[in-house]
Amino acid sequence: MKKPLIIIILLLFSIQMSLSRVDGIQNIKTFDTNSTMLFDEQLSLTFTENSSTLSVNVTAPAQSDGYGVAYLLNGLSDKGYWYQVGVSWQWFGFQGFAAIFDVWDPNGSTVSAFQGGAALIGLNSNDFDTFELSIRFLNDSVIMSVVDLNTSSQASLKERTFGANTFIGDTLSPLYHGYFSGLMTEMYHNKPYYGSEVPAYYTMDFSNQKVWLWMDEFDYTNSSLLFFKSTKMPVTPNYSMSFNGGFESVGAHLFSTGVTTFVNVSALFKLIGSSSRNPALILRYFSYTWNISIPNRLTVPRGTFWSAPTCLMNSNSTRIILKGNSTGVFLNSERLNLSYFEQYSVTLNIKSIGRGTIIPIIYFSSFGENASQPFTGSLQIWADSHTYIKFSKVTNSSLIEWIAYPNYYYVVRPVNITIVYIEEFFVSTVANPPIGGQVQPKSGFYPINTTIELSAHQNKGWVFSAWSGNGSVSYTGSNPQANVVVQSPLSEEALFKPTVSICTSKGISVVYNISIATNNTITPVNAL
Structure with a gap:
């Protein structure tokens, strides 16, 4: 990326470049690299084919050193204008991830839209998120966009075509007056430094074209190129190049940059249920993919992607489902625990004996956690194997309630049952x-x-x-x-x-009236 001037611009777009969508909360900014004499390193790939649309997915790590890093898609138009779109991390003090946009004219100057600086638009993104970068001609405009495929945070800018309709590749040289169409991982430092980037991954189809691989480092303290290394000619996929500790590789569908370090991983799993099935883990690093059985202990390159099957079995009545994430990336030594749950389909029907309408609640276990759901008519649920389903009592008042028969069911197989609720x-x-x-x-x-x-x-x-x-x-x-x-x-x-027994002497008459008993006390009315 060329050196911009220092300018901070708020969200004002009465200028030539117009904003079409922003999903960041930070202001748009441009930054100066003159105040800190820096060294600029670049790991790059140049296209050899022409296209009116350029698009790539890049998985972008947050680099831990340097003054920031940018992962860039570049397009050189047939009129000599150079368009750049990408995602940056901590780019010259701009906190977090940001979408980055820049346009250069054929004379090596930035287009005046941002008064000589690259535009940064904050994104809601995380380490190793995957971003879609694209540049395309649309009517009389060039649309540049960045979309985080994990969080949906996005930004896009519209620029003039300056009469162009094609981005040109180069079969003769990786660079044309410093410009090119292709991919670049760029990182700044405050001293000569090269080759310690965490791997980044650019995904697109390289199978039908040859590409240039090249890398360099520029010293801004005296405007000199410390080195430039490239392939002698365009190369086919499954080619790699290293120099000064740096590394880049291109496969049929993957371009990767960065230095490989290794982490230790314990991959474990548990299956809650009666099945004995074991999952396998799929690992991907650069253009290499391999399967491993688990449990297993692994030493893998940092940045290795892993994916696990979301289900080990899936039918209309029985399934074994993974709880939690099925994909991820190994950034540090860690323990990976995968939990699978065997579940059965349970169809519940309700029959009520009584008057009125009731809505009972069913309680069951789903993925090892308590779940509940209102129950009316017919209901189908997935319940964990060897757990209980319980049916609530419905109380209309202190004198009326509805009771389920049966009031629980132990799940050991798929089942279709009818629960009878009786008014009591x-x-x-x-x-x-x-x-x-x-x-x-x-x-x-x-x-x-x-x-x-x-x-x-x-x-x-x-x-x-x-x-x-x-x-x-x-x-x-x-x-x-x-x-x-x-x-x-x-x-x-x-x-x-x-009862009353009365004994009298001969010739004596007795009348004894008894009232109704109250409060456990018997009270005579009169006695003679």
Whole structure:
């Protein structure tokens, strides 16, 4: 990238370059490299074919040293204008990742839109996110865009074509007056330095064209080129080049830059269920791909991508599913733990016996965690193998509730079951006074349409008087045994009176009236 001037520009676009979309919260800025004399290193690839559209996906690491790094897509138009679009990390103090845009005229000067500086637009991005970079001709404009494929953060700019309609490749030289169409990883430092970048990966189809590989380092302290190294001619894929510790490689679908370091990884897995299937891990580094079985202990290049199968089995009734991420990248020595869950399809049907509408809740285990869901009509869920599904009680009031039959199910296979919910009413049965006798059945909830047998048994010294009922189908009467069909909440009270034995002398008359017992106390009305 050429040296810009120092300028900070707020979001003002009454100038020639117009902003079409920004997804960053930082201001657009340009930066000066004059104030700090720097060394600029570049690992690059030059296209040999012409195209009206250039596009590449780059997986961009956050470099830990230097003054920042940029991963760039470059397009040299047939009118001599040079377009650059890319993503940068910590580029001259600009915090985090940013989309970067720049345009140069055939004389080596930046187009006046940003008064001589590269535009940076902040992105919501993370280490080793993959970005889509593109430059394309559209009507009378050139559209440059950056999209983070992981977070969807994006930015794009529109520039003039200056009469061009093609980006040109070069079969004769990797550079044309310092310009080119191709890819570049660029990094600045404050002293001569080269070759320690974390690997970056550019993905596109190189299978149908030859490309130039080249690398250099420029010393801005005296405007001199410390070195320039390139292939002697365009090369076919599956070619690599190294110099001064730097490394770059091109495969049929991958261009990579950076230095390889190694990390130690323990790859482990657990399968919750009865299956004995084992997953395999797919590793990819540069243009190399290989499969490994797990569990395993590995030493792999830093930046190696891994992917695990999201499912070991997947049918309409049974599946073994991975919980968590199925892809990632090894940046440090670590322990990779993969958790697979065997799950069965459970189809639940509800049948209700009673009046009204209910919405019970089912509780089950999904991926080792408690889950719940309202249950109406027919419902299909995936439940972890060898776990319980529980069906809630529905309470309409303190006197009415709905109970599930069965109220739980133990999942060991795919199943289609019907759960019956029955409306139940509270039936209260009491003896008055309690010392007067016993009543049956006990107070409690009874299903609708249940026939209960009322039975009152008097204690010694007491006599049953009557049942006093309260409810739509309750019983009131003097029969100590009676049947009641439960249709609503009921209250049944068995009334008892004490028996009285009176001994008198001959010729004496006694009259003794007994009131109904209250509060367990017998009170005489009058005695003679």
